[in-house]
Amino acid sequence: MADLTFNKIAGAVLATGLAITGLIQLSSGVFSKEPVTKPGFAVEVAADTSGGGPAAPEVPPDWGTVLPKADVAAGQATFAKCQSCHSLTANGTGPDLAGVEGRKPGTEPGFSYSPAMTAFGGKQSIWDYEHIFEFIKNPQAYISGTKMTFVGLKNPEDRINVIAYLHTQGSSLPIPAPNPAAAAKGAATTGPAPGTGPAAGAPAGAAATAPTATGTTASAGVAGAGAGAQSGGPAGQGKGAPGGAPNQETTANPGSAGSTRK
Ligand code: HEC
Secondary structure (H helix, E strand, O other): HHHHHHHHHHHHHHHHHHHHHHHHHHHHOOOOOOOOOOOOOOOOOOOOOOEEEEEEEOOOHHHHHHOOOOOHHHHHHHHOHHHOOOOOOOOOOOOOOOOOOOOOOOOOOOOOOOHHHHHHEEEEEOHHHHHHHHOOHHHHHHOOOOOOOOOOOHHHHHHHHHHHHHHHOOOOOOOOHHHHHHHHHHHHHOOOOOOOHHHHHHHHHHHOOOOOOOOOHHHHHHHHHHHHHHOOOOOHHHHHHHHHHHHHHHHHOHHHHHHHHH
């Protein structure tokens, strides 16, 4: 009898022990420890490979539209920044820039260019407005390895004005005829940048009232006014309409005027 009681108690203790051991084994299987490979929270941030540089290609201006109305005096003032290295009479730290528009890159006699610039000249036959515009925005990003250690002119307006100024300094490139389709595209993207509708409308009005307004420049003005209206509402149109009207009478281009007013 006493033996039986002892056996019962011993059995219960054993069973409890077994159960505990089993539970430990079980739980270690369920809550298994895993070695931490990544400490803390992994916050996924997309790597910025753009470098803030040439990521977003600019819509190139329509040179036939922007050059005739560019501010050459402002361009000359901006050119002061270039003059620490460039002159228009001789080579210095940088090559002589007289006549650079239309010149083959890396070919000013007597200047020792970087291999990068010489290579650029191998694939780009001339410095046209387009390529100067892109190059002076961020020279080192545009032609990696260039000796031109200049931060660049970020403002497209500054670059257009400098290019217009350089055009007066022995350019062999003609100013192309305005291409209103490209102008409208350019206006649509550069228009909202200054911020307000009236501001965008003002230059459009100026284009329409330009004394040399022909059929094509007038319609370029109209295209610009359309873009102005897009971003600024009736203000841009109002600015353009009165200015454009007298010219359109003389140049007999009522068709486009009527179509935009409607
Ligand atoms: C810090 C000096 C420096 C400044 C400032 C500078 N440049 Fe240059 N530029 C150079 C050098 C050096 C080269 C030759 C680059 C090479 O060989 O890689 C050059 C080359 C050029 C070329 C190519 C010329 C050719 O013959 O192929 C153009 C165009 C040009 N610069 C325009 C400008 C304009 C416009 C500005 C002002 C907005 C300017 N640069 C400011 C130093 C400068």
